[in-house]
Amino acid sequence: MVSLRKNMETSNNLFRCSCPVTSAVDIVGDRWTLVIIKLMLIQHCHTFKDISESDEGIAPNILSSRLKTMLGLDLITKTHPPNNKKVNIYYLTEKGLSISPIVYDLKTWSDTYLRDYNADMTSFDQPSVSQLPREEAILEIQKHYLASVASVLSDVY
DSSP: OHHHHHHHHHHHHHOSSSOHHHHHHHHHOSSSHHHHHHHHHTSOOOSHHHHHTSTTOOOHHHHHHHHHHHHHTTSEEEEOOTTOTTSOEEEEOHHHHTTHHHHHHHHHHHHHHTGGGOTTOOOOSOHHHHTSOHHHHHHHHHHHHHHHHHHHHHSOO
16 A cells, blocks of 8 residues: 555656656656666766766756656666675666667767767767667667676675
8 A cells, every 4th residue: 555655646746647758758858867877877887976976967966866766766776785885886777777778769869960069979889889780789788787787786895
């Protein structure tokens, strides 16, 4: 009963209507959620500090709020490295990782259509990934990400 009530409260607070596209935009269409997912997926940021010190310039209070929302929606999970209970390690759940194709497609679209408007735009692909067909590139990005999670969970922070 409590989880049902929580889900109903979450639904009422997060979603403006019943449209599936609008509901998805309500979650990942804010200014920061996809950026945080990109930082985790592509740049292998796993801690609050990693994310907050990125070039994106996300304010700590906004980051904290987004991480809490993402945890509540099961897009990410939080744990500690084996030898340091003070550091939180955030990583994408299966649900969060399933957003990888959206991140990849946004990167490809931006690279194709916005590069002329943003001369400072960088590419976050490894050269070997950018040469792969879409599905293979996405799988390669996910593979690198999962390896980074396994590494950070085995390291001492």
